[in-house]
Structures are given as C-alpha cells and as structure tokens.
Amino acid sequence: MSELFERNGELIQRRWPKVWHRLSVENSAELRADLVDGQGSTLSINGIQLTSRHDRTREALLQAGSLPVDSPVVHVYGTGLGDLQLQLLERTGLERLYVHILNGAVFSLVLQLLDQQAWLSDSRVVLLYAGDLAEIQLPYFALPSELVLADDYNAKIRDRLISETHLTFNNREFNADNPEIAERLQASVERVRADANAAELFATCSGREVFVIATGPSLEQHFDTLRAVREQAQRPLFICVDTAYRPLIEHGIKPDVVVTIDQRISTRHLPCDATRDITLVYMPMVDPEVLGGWQGKRYVAYSASPVYRDMREQLPKAQLFVGGSVIHPAVDLAVHMGASQITLFGADFAFPNNKTHAGWNDGDLGPQVGAARHWVLDGHGQRVKTQLNFRSYLCELERYIAGHPQVAFYNSSRAGAMIVGTTFHPELTR
Incomplete structure (x- = not known):
C-alpha cells in the first residue's frame, strides 16, 4: 500500500467509513494505467484519458462553467483527478458538493497515485457511490471519461446520465x-x-x-x-x-x-x-x-x-x-x-x-x-x-x-x- 493511499484512505475512512470499506477492496490491479504526456500530463485507464493531457485546470474551469454559479448544491459524477472538485469548492456560495464514484477501482488507483486530500477534507464534500441512489441528482456534471469507464454497480446511473445528456439532441427530429x-x-x-x-x-x-x-x-x-x-x-x-x-x-x-x-x-x-x-x-x-x-x-x-x-x-x-x-x-x-x-x-x-x-x-x-x-x-x-x-x-x-x-x-x-x-x-x- 502506497503512502499516498494510506493518507487518502485515513481521511476517507474517518469521514465515510462505509465508502472506504468498499474502496479498500476494489481491484485496481486489473486496470491498464498509463501516464500520458502533452503540454501537461494525465492518467489513461484502459486507453481512456481521465482528463486533458494539456491543461487540466482550464478543462475543469470549462466544466465548472456549465453548472449554475448560484446553486448551493452541485453533484459531480466521476472523481477524475480532483480538478473539477477543486474548482467548484472555490465558490463561496457552495454549501454541498456531492461526488458520486462511477468506478471504484479507478478512484482507488487515483488514491494510490495522487494526493486527493485537498478536496476530500473540505467539510462541504459528500462522497458516495453513484449506484447507491436510484436516480440522478441535479444540477450535475458527469465526467465524460468515467461515463465510459463506469463499472457494473454504477451502470444504471451511468445510463440515466447519458440519457439525460442526450435528451435535447434526441428530440431534435420531433x-x-x-x-x-x-x-x-x-x-x-x-x-x-x-x-x-x-x-x-x-x-x-x-x-x-x-x-x-x-x-x-x-x-x-x-x-x-x-x-x-x-x-x-x-x-x-x-x-x-x-x-x-x-x-x-x-x-x-x-x-x-x-x-x-x-x-x-x-x-x-x-x-x-x-x-x-x-x-x-x-x-x-x-x-x-x-x-x-x-x-x-x-x-x-x-x-x-x-x-x-x-x-x-x-x-x-x-x-x-x-x-x-x-x-x-x-x-x-x-x-x-x-x-x-x-x-x-x-x-x-x-x-x-x-x-x-x-x-x-x-x-x-x-x-x-x-x-x-x-x-x-x-x-x-x-x-x-x-x-x-x-x-x-x-x-x-x-x-x-x-x-x-x-x-x-x-x-x-x-x-x-x-x-x-x-x-x-x-x-x-x-
């Protein structure tokens, strides 16, 4: 177990013990993980980049900008590398940020490789598995990479997220x-x-x-x-x-x-x-x-x-x-x-x-x-x-x-x- 995983894990275990119990047994060893370089770098999981490899911060700013600025509650589906969470937590009017895990093994791997304590320690954050709830929550942003990587447990919520995202496009013919x-x-x-x-x-x-x-x-x-x-x-x-x-x-x-x-x-x-x-x-x-x-x-x-x-x-x-x-x-x-x-x-x-x-x-x-x-x-x-x-x-x-x-x-x-x-x-x- 890496030192980063221990530190991230201690924080999650203290705040969300049931979530940590599940994360600690996720099999991240089966994932194919690669470091992908560009103007910056990111993590690629099974050929899917979790974020931009050029400018993660700018990408997170763009994603955050799609969410209403004045909403006291926001939901993020997928954990990524923590960039979007950090951008949203800079909003002074934000009272609660729900982060829904779409792939437990992916998040477990990120916890082994990167320090995520900056957003996990914020008292406004609630961490849970997406599949723990029967329906999607609004307003939300779903990280595109993790809609592709979503695991079996969270698949039903993934399907609802994709359906909701495509609704306007699907209705264009009518x-x-x-x-x-x-x-x-x-x-x-x-x-x-x-x-x-x-x-x-x-x-x-x-x-x-x-x-x-x-x-x-x-x-x-x-x-x-x-x-x-x-x-x-x-x-x-x-x-x-x-x-x-x-x-x-x-x-x-x-x-x-x-x-x-x-x-x-x-x-x-x-x-x-x-x-x-x-x-x-x-x-x-x-x-x-x-x-x-x-x-x-x-x-x-x-x-x-x-x-x-x-x-x-x-x-x-x-x-x-x-x-x-x-x-x-x-x-x-x-x-x-x-x-x-x-x-x-x-x-x-x-x-x-x-x-x-x-x-x-x-x-x-x-x-x-x-x-x-x-x-x-x-x-x-x-x-x-x-x-x-x-x-x-x-x-x-x-x-x-x-x-x-x-x-x-x-x-x-x-x-x-x-x-x-x-x-x-x-x-x-x-």
Whole structure:
C-alpha cells in the first residue's frame, strides 16, 4: 500500500467509513494505467484519458462553467483527478458538493497515485457511490471519461446520465415546424376527428392481468406459451407493440390490442388483413395507409410531445406516456385500463444471443448487432450488447414503473436487460 493511499484512505475512512470499506477492496490491479504526456500530463485507464493531457485546470474551469454559479448544491459524477472538485469548492456560495464514484477501482488507483486530500477534507464534500441512489441528482456534471469507464454497480446511473445528456439532441427530429411532420399530421386530421378516444378504454379491465408484448429476441422463447395461454377461457389481456404484431400472428397468436406511434411503421409491420377483432391504439403520426386498412376498432391517443400541441387543443383525446419507445404507451395503456399485474415479454432493451429482434432479420428494424458498442446488465448480472437509445428507453420504463407502485410488474426473461422495479415471473421466466 502506497503512502499516498494510506493518507487518502485515513481521511476517507474517518469521514465515510462505509465508502472506504468498499474502496479498500476494489481491484485496481486489473486496470491498464498509463501516464500520458502533452503540454501537461494525465492518467489513461484502459486507453481512456481521465482528463486533458494539456491543461487540466482550464478543462475543469470549462466544466465548472456549465453548472449554475448560484446553486448551493452541485453533484459531480466521476472523481477524475480532483480538478473539477477543486474548482467548484472555490465558490463561496457552495454549501454541498456531492461526488458520486462511477468506478471504484479507478478512484482507488487515483488514491494510490495522487494526493486527493485537498478536496476530500473540505467539510462541504459528500462522497458516495453513484449506484447507491436510484436516480440522478441535479444540477450535475458527469465526467465524460468515467461515463465510459463506469463499472457494473454504477451502470444504471451511468445510463440515466447519458440519457439525460442526450435528451435535447434526441428530440431534435420531433419539431412541430418540420414540414414532413406537419404534412403527416394534416393527412390524419379527419381520421383523428372520427376515431374513438383512447380514454374510452380506460378502466375497462380493472384488476385484470395484462401481458405487454414487445419484440426483443427473448420473445421467441415464449411463442408456445403465449399461444397456449391465448386459447384459455380466462386469460390475461394481450397488448402488443407494432413490431411484435407480425411475429405473433405468424405463430398463431392474436393480440387483443396493438399499440403503434411511429411514422415509419407501415403495412409491412402491421398487415391489415384479418384485423377485424383486433383493437388498434395509435398516435396521429402513424402511416395513414395503416389506419385506412385496419379493420378493427381504432382509438386515438397523444403523447406530451410538442408535435401534438395544436392537435391536442383542437381535437382533445387521451394522453399516453411516451419515453422514446412504443413499449411505454403500451404499458401506460395497460395501467390506465386497470391492470393490477403486468407481465412483460420481449422487453429486452438489448441484443441477447446476438439478435436484435424476434421475428425480424438483423437490421430490419434498425442498426445491426455488429453496430452495438454499449452494454447493460442482463437478468443474470452479465453484460449484454445494446445501443444507446435502448438504454434510454429502459431508463424511462424504470422511472415509469417506480411511479406506479400499485401495479405488480413482472419480467418473463433473464436474457435481456435487468429492469429495475420488476420481478421475474415465477412460472413464465426463461
């Protein structure tokens, strides 16, 4: 144990004994650490520079400048080399600085190599592991290097931080002034005016169990089970997302309700023949050809998107929650209908077994497996490939589940992402 580690450790142990207990057993020996020189120098961990190698102080000043100057409380995610913490602590109005560890082994290594007592000794500092809290705290700055290096324990918070950081960029396509969006909405006005309000479905299944069926690869494990349950006289209500419809039909499973919200969904995904006894719940951006061909009852809903602002005022309909994916309004519809128990199928938010979706070829519904550069933890606690938008959708579903404690949520597979707030179904989980 280095002398620096002992001195840093004594301070942490005195102030945060539980944190020190965990830090002292972190395995930093597995990290590949290098000193990287430029106009200055920094530490590189597994090929990722913790800070600038040219001017760490100037970089920290820039990072601090993105945070409100008058906020009495600030949160920093990642420990870096302590530069940002020192800059923030120079603010006389700062009352509390929370420093959230994103990788315990990385911080343990820094404690061995650099004196961190200047900021650790400040009475305004609170040190904790990011994963100790279920949700991100505002206002915050997340050190980019440690968003990449975040370990398994802190991965859920990393995902929330990245999702929050990308929110404005992700929403750029959904501008109400976009001519293509305006044209699509105009094409659907008369149908929206004539079709039923999704609110008419609310409270129609009070206390009933609902299966919400998505298109993740693990759905393929459940076709036989779903077909058998569908034939029972007393059974759960089947609500599926649009891209799950065709694989279900091809396996002899007819859903009760299909939910669709995306303008890119076509009759290829939702073939309209033999849909007379299937309910369609849609949002006005959906392809008019799909709506025109659907034989069953159609119900309209909106999301909170600015895209629907004018239409919501002119043609009031129910509003369903959308957090980027069609699975969100499908789940929200089940809750509004009165479900007491919801079991999720194919809600993987990942690419288990190197597949993207059940019933579709690689790349049919988006990027191919080979393009996956990110990961989440699956139901076995192992890393499984995914993409950034899937992690964002997962975050929003977990937040939704946390806000509806009156409903029991079950997951039917351990192959996909672990979904906080769900329990693995004792009979159906594969």
